[in-house]
Amino acid sequence: AVYARCVSALKDERVAASKILSGPAPKIDAVDRAAMVESIRDALYASKIVSYAQGFMLLREAAKEYGWTLDYGSIALMWRGGCIIRSRFLGKIKEAFDKDKSLESLLLAPYFQQEVKACQAGWRNTVAAAVMAGIPVPAFSTALAFYDAYRCAELPANLLQAQRDYFGAHTYERKDKPRG
Template sequence: ELNFSEVAGLWRGGCIIRAALLEDIRTAYAQNPSLPNLLLDGTFAEKLEAAQESTRHIVKLAVDNGIPIPAMMACLSYFDSYRRDWLPANLIQAQRDYFGAHTYERIDREGTFHTKWSDEFKAD
């Protein structure tokens, strides 16, 4: 079992990555060794919340100008997936129901449902 606080401390002392971020990581794991994800640490949550608007702006500009920034886009998507109760990935249930009548659950009603997609949603 790794001691993430110690790992961050070692990186800070012996790596070219001597960013203050490593000290924040070390502190977070020193305060909570069983922290499952840095996004759940108060300090990191505050910093990410404060930076998200400008990050979204940068990603939008990159998309609008055809500039690939896959790492930043992936990071923003990961952040969004952690802070949402409902995800677009839940739409996979609808796709499975469409192709194989596997049913789906809804957030507004109890139970499982099946839709006859080809009958109810025909193209005009």
């Protein structure tokens, strides 16, 4: 939301940039409109799951930092009870935390694993089609990037660490050498 507001506020700059910067015309030729709508629905749902997972991860980290004891299932129900976030979906979150009190991420709960798995092709197709058409979809694409990073044991960030060390001696650990 913050990103969208910031970019939206740059109206005059965007109008000027649209006349100078090249890229594809923002248009998607959907041969099968119903399939495209379903893919967008999948992208929205999977991105929603990731955003809730991230929110609860932030709560977990805050609880560690400040010594709080939080009941994440109850928090989900509290939101459902009157907040702008109201959703039946929050009941599934409560169930996940009730089944596993030490759940590290909603993405690891069996129900949400299956939901994301079922949506993944449509989610990826939506992001790919939008990128190829030059249509910004920051919520979908960053949620997908987070999901892909979260499921990877090894990240390309190792290259960034090596570059930081080269420029500022920040140190890094090589995988091909023993520790120390």
